[in-house]
Amino acid sequence: MSKTLPDDGVIVVDNMSKAFRLHRSGTRTVKSAVVDLVKRRGAGKNMFWALRDVSFSVGKGETLGIVGANGAGKSTLLSLLAGTKTPTKGSIRTQGTISSLLELGAGFHPDLTGRENVYLAGAIMGLSRKQMRERFDAIVEFAGMGEFIDQPVKHYSSGMYVRLGFAVSVEVDPDILLIDEVLAVGDDNFQKKCLAKIEAFRKLGKTMLIISHDLGTIQSISDRILFLDEGRVAGIGDPHETIGGYRALSRARQTQGHEREWGTGEARIDDVVFENGEGRATDTFASGGAVRCRIRYTARKRIEDPVFGFSLSQADTRLVFGSNTQVESVRIDAIEGKGELVLTLKELPVAAGNYLFSFSLHSSDHRENYHRLDYAFSITVLSEARFEGVCRIPCSWEI
Amino acid sequence: MSLWPHELVKRRELIWILIQRNLKIRYKSSVLGVFWSLLGPLFLILIYSVFLGLIRVPIHLPTLVSGIIVWQFLAMCLGDSLQSILGNANLVTKASFPRVILPVSMVGANVVNFAFSFVVLLGYLLWAGTSFGVLWWLPAVVVSQIALCLGLTLIIGSVNVFFRDTEHVLSVVMLAWFFMSPVIYEPEMVMGSFPEWVHWLFFVNPMSGVLTGYRMALLGSDPVPPEMIGVSLAVCWLLLGIGLWVFRVSEPRFGDEL
Numbered sequence: 001m002s003k004t005l006p007d008d009g010v011i012v013v014d015n016m017s018k019a020f021r022l023h024r025s026g027t028r029t030v031k032s033a034v035v036d037l038v039k040r041r042g043a044g045k046n047m048f049w050a051l052r053d054v055s056f057s058v059g060k061g062e063t064l065g066i067v068g069a070n071g072a073g074k075s076t077l078l079s080l081l082a083g084t085k086t087p088t089k090g091s092i093r094t095q096g097t098i099s100s101l102l103e104l105g106a107g108f109h110p111d112l113t114g115r116e117n118v119y120l121a122g123a124i125m126g127l128s129r130k131q132m133r134e135r136f137d138a139i140v141e142f143a144g145m146g147e148f149i150d151q152p153v154k155h156y157s158s159g160m161y162v163r164l165g166f167a168v169s170v171e172v173d174p175d176i177l178l179i180d181e182v183l184a185v186g187d188d189n190f191q192k193k194c195l196a197k198i199e200a201f202r203k204l205g206k207t208m209l210i211i212s213h214d215l216g217t218i219q220s221i222s223d224r225i226l227f228l229d230e231g232r233v234a235g236i237g238d239p240h241e242t243i244g245g246y247r248a249l250s251r252a253r254q255t256q257g258h259e260r261e262w263g264t265g266e267a268r269i270d271d272v273v274f275e276n277g278e279g280r281a282t283d284t285f286a287s288g289g290a291v292r293c294r295i296r297y298t299a300r301k302r303i304e305d306p307v308f309g310f311s312l313s314q315a316d317t318r319l320v321f322g323s324n325t326q327v328e329s330v331r332i333d334a335i336e337g338k339g340e341l342v343l344t345l346k347e348l349p350v351a352a353g354n355y356l357f358s359f360s361l362h363s364s365d366h367r368e369n370y371h372r373l374d375y376a377f378s379i380t381v382l383s384e385a386r387f388e389g390v391c392r393i394p395c396s397w398e399i
Numbered sequence: 400m401s402l403w404p405h406e407l408v409k410r411r412e413l414i415w416i417l418i419q420r421n422l423k424i425r426y427k428s429s430v431l432g433v434f435w436s437l438l439g440p441l442f443l444i445l446i447y448s449v450f451l452g453l454i455r456v457p458i459h460l461p462t463l464v465s466g467i468i469v470w471q472f473l474a475m476c477l478g479d480s481l482q483s484i485l486g487n488a489n490l491v492t493k494a495s496f497p498r499v500i501l502p503v504s505m506v507g508a509n510v511v512n513f514a515f516s517f518v519v520l521l522g523y524l525l526w527a528g529t530s531f532g533v534l535w536w537l538p539a540v541v542v543s544q545i546a547l548c549l550g551l552t553l554i555i556g557s558v559n560v561f562f563r564d565t566e567h568v569l570s571v572v573m574l575a576w577f578f579m580s581p582v583i584y585e586p587e588m589v590m591g592s593f594p595e596w597v598h599w600l601f602f603v604n605p606m607s608g609v610l611t612g613y614r615m616a617l618l619g620s621d622p623v624p625p626e627m628i629g630v631s632l633a634v635c636w637l638l639l640g641i642g643l644w645v646f647r648v649s650e651p652r653f654g655d656e657l
Contacts, residue, residue, distance in 0.1 A: 068557060079492070083495030084492050084494065085654035086652070086654065100494070107490050111421065112420060116423070121494075123410075123412050124413060128412055129412055305648060
């Protein structure tokens with residue numbers, strides 16, 4: 001109960017840092033410990049600072065999205081908040097019960113049945129058996145388990161595992177819910193269920209912290225965004241602005257200098273928003289699914305017969321496909337002021353990986369390049385199908 | 400903070416569920432399940448009596464059997480203790496709850512097992528017609544042994560998180576400890592030939608007092624000076640204190656090490 005901290009947050013992180021001691025070889029033995037002792041551990045030398053001087057607070061009922069590149073410290077931050085790790089410096093104060101979806105169903109014991117694991121998870125969360133009994137049916141139903149609930153969880157499919165884990169974590173009715181990359185697992189149907197549940201949670205005035213690489217989704221469900229970069233807070237605040245900042249930085253890094261913006265500037269492509277087949281803003285797509293790009297532009301003067309073009313490249317800038325309105329015989333009479341046009345790729349039959357989109361706005365004779373954004377937008381494609389090569393060409397075999 | 404009794408009382412349901420889990424996992428996919436806790440000591444008594452009868456070792460069977468069953472409680476606790484934190488890595492790294500519950504429930508599961516063995520032992524002693532001694536102090540001995548087991552489980556469980564050599568050290572120590580304690584012999588068999596200060600030293604070993612205490616109650620064996628047993632039982636509680644301290648110091652780093 002420190003008096004120096006504001007009392008308005010249910011989570012108050014004050015100047016908190018977390019360091020990990022790096023071991024040269026996985027597990028320590030007495031010998032290596034003696035060596036460490038003799039060398040006085042060279043304090044700080046073998047330390048890796050996963051988080052440095054992090055301060056923020058989260059108000060009751062707020063949804064805070066956490067974004068950042070891999071290794072930025074997002075998951076470490078959530079485990080610190082969950083209490084499974086202890087800060088090296090600074091403090092963390094939380095109020096109320098915390099349920100964490102750090103790794104769905106990770107606490108399950110393979111030899112116990114789903115039912116036994118549910119009661120164990122509930123007890124860990126601090127619920128009495130009576131309270132769990134009341135929630136049990138809802139959990140089984142949400143997870144869609146049926147009679148599998150009395151099977152040892154080692155016989156579960158990974159989907160069932162995750163569904164049961166999610167169901168338990170939300171049904172235990174915590175005050176604070178920590179969610180790490182849940183939105184990346186499970187099938188589409190389950191993801192929709194998760195999102196609906198998260199929305200319901202929000203309406204109940206619960207506090208949530210969400211990590212996701214799916215920037216579109218996290219932007220739409222968060223009240224504020226915390227942007228972590230190399231263990232430090234690089235930004236916190238309005239979702240649109242903060243994610244914009246993160247995008248700009250990761251774009252600059254991901255395209256590794258390939259990115260280039262050039263042109264006369266008479267007309268500009270202000271922004272491109274990517275949506276999946278269901279119209280949800282995202283930068284993660286399923287291979288074979290649709291991609292819609294909403295291209296917003298501003299023309300400072302009237303431009304007759306302009307051509308919009310795009311190209312899709314692999315992360316190393318090798319071209320996969322490109323086209324423009326001229327090639328596709330779409331004539332645009334003229335543009336002036338602000339406007340938007342939509343490019344739809346009905347299906348994206350490419351292999352899993354990161355891809356870069358380039359957009360261009362130029363004159364029909366290609367003499368005037370008004371604005372070009374080369375390799376400026378990065379998307380991730382996930383694929384369940386396995387195949388060799390860049391793209392999947394429908395094929396069949398006859399014997 | 401999370402080591403104190405009120406925390407354990409508050410989380411008693413979790414402790415009980417974990418005790419059940421530990422027992423279930425021990426007897427998983429065995430047909431007779433938890434009955435093995437009864438059958439184990441039963442066969443132990445049977446086999447010892449048959450073979451010791453055959454080879455005519457001049458040893459008092461109730462003394463031997465009670466010693467082994469009491470020792471087994473400690474041995475099983477310490478065998479399990481290695482995994483009390485490591486074996487629950489997925490819980491420790493993913494969920495927040497007082498960590499001390501893990502060793503407590505592990506000892507708890509062994510207490511349940513020991514209770515079964517103890518019932519078998521009592522049945523055997525009644526059948527063999529032994530005369531009981533001072534029974535009223537048995538609870539003090541039992542509780543002290545549980546304190547000893549918990550203390551050592553706390554120490555071994557935490558240390559093993561950081562040094563995996565613990566397992567090998569433990570097996571050597573246990574073997575030596577077995578012969579230093581009056582498990583298969585009675586204290587007077589060795590004490591007669593030593594000066595008195597050695598007797599005191601002998602009872603610094605907590606298991607000397609625990610085993611002697613059980614036998615004085617259950618078998619009515621010759622009383623050892625109560626102060627000596629007192630020393631042993633005090634060491635049990637001292638080790639519990641040390642265990643709690645070690646655990647408290649190392650607990651914050653479990654999450655990083657696992």
